[in-house]
Amino acid sequence: MPSLQFLPQPLTAAIVGCPFSGGQRRTGVDQGPIRLVEAGLVEQLKGLGWNVVFDGHHQFEEYNNLDDAPIGIMKNPRTVSQVNRSVAGVVMNHAKNGMLPVTLGGDHSLAMGTISGSLAVHPDACVIWIDAHADINTIETTDSGNMHGMPLSFLLGIGDKIQEFDWIKPVLKPERLVYIGLRDLDAGEKRLLREHNIKAFSMHEVDKYGIGKVVEMALDYVNPKRDLPIHLSFDVDALDPSVAPSTGTPVRGGLTFREGHYICEAIHETGLLVSLDLMEVNPSLAEAADADKTVAVGCSLVRAALGETLL
Amino acid sequence: MPSLQFLPQPLTAAIVGCPFSGGQRRTGVDQGPIRLVEAGLVEQLKGLGWNVVFDGHHQFEEYNNLDDAPIGIMKNPRTVSQVNRSVAGVVMNHAKNGMLPVTLGGDHSLAMGTISGSLAVHPDACVIWIDAHADINTIETTDSGNMHGMPLSFLLGIGDKIQEFDWIKPVLKPERLVYIGLRDLDAGEKRLLREHNIKAFSMHEVDKYGIGKVVEMALDYVNPKRDLPIHLSFDVDALDPSVAPSTGTPVRGGLTFREGHYICEAIHETGLLVSLDLMEVNPSLAEAADADKTVAVGCSLVRAALGETLL
Amino acid sequence: MPSLQFLPQPLTAAIVGCPFSGGQRRTGVDQGPIRLVEAGLVEQLKGLGWNVVFDGHHQFEEYNNLDDAPIGIMKNPRTVSQVNRSVAGVVMNHAKNGMLPVTLGGDHSLAMGTISGSLAVHPDACVIWIDAHADINTIETTDSGNMHGMPLSFLLGIGDKIQEFDWIKPVLKPERLVYIGLRDLDAGEKRLLREHNIKAFSMHEVDKYGIGKVVEMALDYVNPKRDLPIHLSFDVDALDPSVAPSTGTPVRGGLTFREGHYICEAIHETGLLVSLDLMEVNPSLAEAADADKTVAVGCSLVRAALGETLL
Numbered sequence: 001m002p003s004l005q006f007l008p009q010p011l012t013a014a015i016v017g018c019p020f021s022g023g024q025r026r027t028g029v030d031q032g033p034i035r036l037v038e039a040g041l042v043e044q045l046k047g048l049g050w051n052v053v054f055d056g057h058h059q060f061e062e063y064n065n066l067d068d069a070p071i072g073i074m075k076n077p078r079t080v081s082q083v084n085r086s087v088a089g090v091v092m093n094h095a096k097n098g099m100l101p102v103t104l105g106g107d108h109s110l111a112m113g114t115i116s117g118s119l120a121v122h123p124d125a126c127v128i129w130i131d132a133h134a135d136i137n138t139i140e141t142t143d144s145g146n147m148h149g150m151p152l153s154f155l156l157g158i159g160d161k162i163q164e165f166d167w168i169k170p171v172l173k174p175e176r177l178v179y180i181g182l183r184d185l186d187a188g189e190k191r192l193l194r195e196h197n198i199k200a201f202s203m204h205e206v207d208k209y210g211i212g213k214v215v216e217m218a219l220d221y222v223n224p225k226r227d228l229p230i231h232l233s234f235d236v237d238a239l240d241p242s243v244a245p246s247t248g249t250p251v252r253g254g255l256t257f258r259e260g261h262y263i264c265e266a267i268h269e270t271g272l273l274v275s276l277d278l279m280e281v282n283p284s285l286a287e288a289a290d291a292d293k294t295v296a297v298g299c300s301l302v303r304a305a306l307g308e309t310l311l
Numbered sequence: 312m313p314s315l316q317f318l319p320q321p322l323t324a325a326i327v328g329c330p331f332s333g334g335q336r337r338t339g340v341d342q343g344p345i346r347l348v349e350a351g352l353v354e355q356l357k358g359l360g361w362n363v364v365f366d367g368h369h370q371f372e373e374y375n376n377l378d379d380a381p382i383g384i385m386k387n388p389r390t391v392s393q394v395n396r397s398v399a400g401v402v403m404n405h406a407k408n409g410m411l412p413v414t415l416g417g418d419h420s421l422a423m424g425t426i427s428g429s430l431a432v433h434p435d436a437c438v439i440w441i442d443a444h445a446d447i448n449t450i451e452t453t454d455s456g457n458m459h460g461m462p463l464s465f466l467l468g469i470g471d472k473i474q475e476f477d478w479i480k481p482v483l484k485p486e487r488l489v490y491i492g493l494r495d496l497d498a499g500e501k502r503l504l505r506e507h508n509i510k511a512f513s514m515h516e517v518d519k520y521g522i523g524k525v526v527e528m529a530l531d532y533v534n535p536k537r538d539l540p541i542h543l544s545f546d547v548d549a550l551d552p553s554v555a556p557s558t559g560t561p562v563r564g565g566l567t568f569r570e571g572h573y574i575c576e577a578i579h580e581t582g583l584l585v586s587l588d589l590m591e592v593n594p595s596l597a598e599a600a601d602a603d604k605t606v607a608v609g610c611s612l613v614r615a616a617l618g619e620t621l622l
Numbered sequence: 623m624p625s626l627q628f629l630p631q632p633l634t635a636a637i638v639g640c641p642f643s644g645g646q647r648r649t650g651v652d653q654g655p656i657r658l659v660e661a662g663l664v665e666q667l668k669g670l671g672w673n674v675v676f677d678g679h680h681q682f683e684e685y686n687n688l689d690d691a692p693i694g695i696m697k698n699p700r701t702v703s704q705v706n707r708s709v710a711g712v713v714m715n716h717a718k719n720g721m722l723p724v725t726l727g728g729d730h731s732l733a734m735g736t737i738s739g740s741l742a743v744h745p746d747a748c749v750i751w752i753d754a755h756a757d758i759n760t761i762e763t764t765d766s767g768n769m770h771g772m773p774l775s776f777l778l779g780i781g782d783k784i785q786e787f788d789w790i791k792p793v794l795k796p797e798r799l800v801y802i803g804l805r806d807l808d809a810g811e812k813r814l815l816r817e818h819n820i821k822a823f824s825m826h827e828v829d830k831y832g833i834g835k836v837v838e839m840a841l842d843y844v845n846p847k848r849d850l851p852i853h854l855s856f857d858v859d860a861l862d863p864s865v866a867p868s869t870g871t872p873v874r875g876g877l878t879f880r881e882g883h884y885i886c887e888a889i890h891e892t893g894l895l896v897s898l899d900l901m902e903v904n905p906s907l908a909e910a911a912d913a914d915k916t917v918a919v920g921c922s923l924v925r926a927a928l929g930e931t932l933l
């Protein structure tokens with residue numbers, strides 16, 4: 001039976017299913033949470049000893065018909081903002097009630113909501129961001145205008161302020177953020193990481209030190225006394241495309257199946273997890289077997305983060 | 312020309328081909344030893360400088376028509392027992408004669424025989440067990456009743472005694488056993504490992520420390536002065552299914568091709584090997600190319616354990 | 623903008639395209655450089671901030687009709703010799719002019735020319751040879767007579783002298799050579815490595831220490847003060863066939879995609895690179911998708927060696 005330092009017993013996970021794809025252009029990522037739940041995630045977590053609360057996926061219907069002209073080149077800005085404001089409230093309430101929110105995306109713009117929500121309850125929490133991408137573009141640096149590449153700039157308070165997003169407080173300090181798995185950054189993003197002195201372990205460091213040492217160094221940086229709550233935001237595209245092919249922006253040279261699971265296992269072992277995102281599973285981007293494989297990996301990453309061990 | 316501390320020169324390997332599948336339910340694993348030999352294993356070992364004794368595969372015909380009702384839910388208990396008693400004798404005789412038995416399975420229940428046989432001659436030998444599974448279920452804990460998941464409980468003397476197996480002596484002390492590669496254990500097996508304080512390096516530790524350090528730690532534990540004989544029992548399902556697809560119980564997240572070979576190379580380098588099992592190659596479970604690949608990997612693992620080096 | 627210690631600013635790369643296949647028997651490796659350039663390599667390097675000189679591939683037409691009977695069992699010896707003599711001159715001139723020669727093979731016999739050329743200008747340069755093979759056979763040890771398995775014996779001055787190659791000076795001292803990635807050596811080659819005390823990190827060492835440590839140890843050996851120029855000779859067959867399938871002599875158990883790139887990144891980080899070979903891309907040996915994959919990997923290895931970073 002797992003136990004976590006910031007959560008009351010019996011441990012309860014709240015599944016926050018977010019079938020939302022408005023932060024990028026490829027359809028199908030909204031089916032990610034539906035497929036993860038259909039694959040048995042709720043029962044699997046119960047099998048690990050968790051209570052699980054799940055009342056169906058969020059529909060976000062009220063945001064479907066917003067007048068949503070681009071702001072600069074940002075696509076769907078008002079929809080992304082309002083959906084995330086809603087998600088932030090849901091995640092905050094679960095966290096307030098002593099539950100561990102497990103947010104299933106949907107695209108990674110949803111982290112605007114999840115991190116706003118979990119840091120409202122755990123203001124000292126650090127964020128461990130597992131991704132091929134840095135997702136830190138601002139309205140000035142984005143080339144694509146896809147907001148799933150931008151959530152961290154809002155949470156860090158970097159870049160021009162945009163009125164439609166003024167509900168997002170800059171709750172995340174750069175020294176409370178660490179990346180693992182990066183390998184495809186825009187030039188503007190590389191500059192932002194340097195300017196704001198943000199710590200990142202790219203695949204180069206994973207090769208250089210091994211995943212065991214990298215996770216240790218990442219925790220030493222962002223949580224040196226191992227006493228801060230942890231929000232883990234896991235984009236499945238951090239994994240190599242051979243492991244998780246069914247995702248919107250795959251990049252070669254990623255984490256192996258085991259490296260991805262090791263990260264989740266090691267973070268669970270800290271006993272400090274308070275919130276989890278599992279993002280960018282898009283079951284419509286690959287053949288059925290590869291989509292199934294990606295969904296299965298998504299479920300097993302969540303299980304590992306919530307305490308499944310090999311021994 | 313390899314040299315090994317406990318074996319006289321010139322080195323001689325005795326191939327013990329065991330086309331036996333009675334320890335589990337999938338047909339075809341009995342073809343494993345036949346295919347390994349057809350692939351040229353005997354000549355390959357001769358090419359490494361070994362004398363090789365091979366008089367054909369064992370047929371176990373006398374055990375085909377045993378009255379073999381389940382005991383509890385254990386399947387084929389009398390057949391498994393009698394075949395292994397026979398294998399134990401063969402392995403013991405080869406070891407007594409200064410040869411290195413290379414037992415080709417067949418399913419992993421055969422380790423009841425191989426380890427009984429080699430520890431009869433080398434009572435201080437330690438056992439290094441490479442497997443996705445712990446194969447330590449007892450009649451109380453087994454869910455499936457498949458005896459290839461149970462050999463270590465008999466060898467360790469754990470669990471209820473069963474009269475049909477009373478020829479097996481508890482020759483293996485828990486501190487002389489170490490696992491590498493585990494990733495799929497039953498709850499009862501996890502409990503047995505803890506209760507009996509058995510050392511295991513799961514894939515989590517392989518990720519955390521790297522295979523080089525894991526093999527060193529495993530040897531430091533089980534053979535701290537590097538002076539005890541080693542029985543290596545290698546289940547090909549320890550390898551990732553992408554490397555060895557043709558096996559009965561594949562599990563994702565396994566050893567890479569190189570990690571598997573590294574283990575064999577490093578154990579050979581100790582100079583302490585006295586007995587080797589290569590188990591669970593089942594050439595009928597995959598397409599021809601994948602079966603060939605698995606057979607080829609089986610042969611190259613044996614060669615690595617018997618002294619083939621890259622340089 | 624990358625900077626390198628032995629090269630003047632602005633950095634200039636000279637692409638030496640060598641569509642030559644005479645050092646081995648499989649057609650198609652002559653298409654390697656053509657496909658690498660078609661894939662956009664020139665523009666990619668410009669995008670990294672390099673000036674790039676490329677005046678078309680060398681045609682070597684004057685060597686097409688040489689009377690070229692075998693010498694011993696060496697195939698095409700006069701053609702291989704004369705083509706390499708020509709390549710040596712080209713590479714030497716580029717290096718003299720302060721440019722970094724990027725030689726695109728073609729087969730690895732071309733290293734006779736590239737290393738002769740770069741060491742004529744940088745006589746203290748060390749050679750880092752990334753390969754599944756040792757390519758060090760002499761006329762006495764070669765089984766195949768394929769000269770792409772022999773270039774290092776000529777450069778080291780090992781083996782019987784052959785008049786047709788007397789333009790090659792033994793410019794490379796054994797202590798200035800180090801291998802990474804070896805896993806398929808002839809018996810004669812293993813002996814030569816021992817006799818001449820040549821340092822090699824096989825895949826066994828990559829497994830044992832991890833690629834980060836292996837590159838550090840290789841540099842510590844061959845370039846202990848980090849003050850010598852580096853010639854990097856990269857045979858794509860060093861990579862695992864799953865990563866670079868389209869090559870003439872693939873061998874299982876090779877470098878991962880990331881390990882290959884890590885080597886190039888780490889050598890670039892030394893600031894000491896003066897010359898680069900990318901060899902043995904043969905786009906006709908695999909299906910179109912695998913050939914494209916191999917070509918893409920070839921380009922990204924070159925980019926990594928020339929300063930592309932993940933962050």
Ligand SMILES: [Mn+2]
Pocket residue numbers: 108131133135148235280
């Ligand atoms: Mn992301």
Ligand SMILES: [Mn+2]
Pocket residue numbers: 131132133235237238249280
């Ligand atoms: Mn991503």
Ligand SMILES: [Mn+2]
Pocket residue numbers: 419442444446459546591
């Ligand atoms: Mn087994």
Ligand SMILES: [Mn+2]
Pocket residue numbers: 442443444546548549560591
């Ligand atoms: Mn097994």
Ligand SMILES: [Mn+2]
Pocket residue numbers: 730753755757770857902
């Ligand atoms: Mn080569």
Ligand SMILES: [Mn+2]
Pocket residue numbers: 753754755857859860871902
């Ligand atoms: Mn090669």
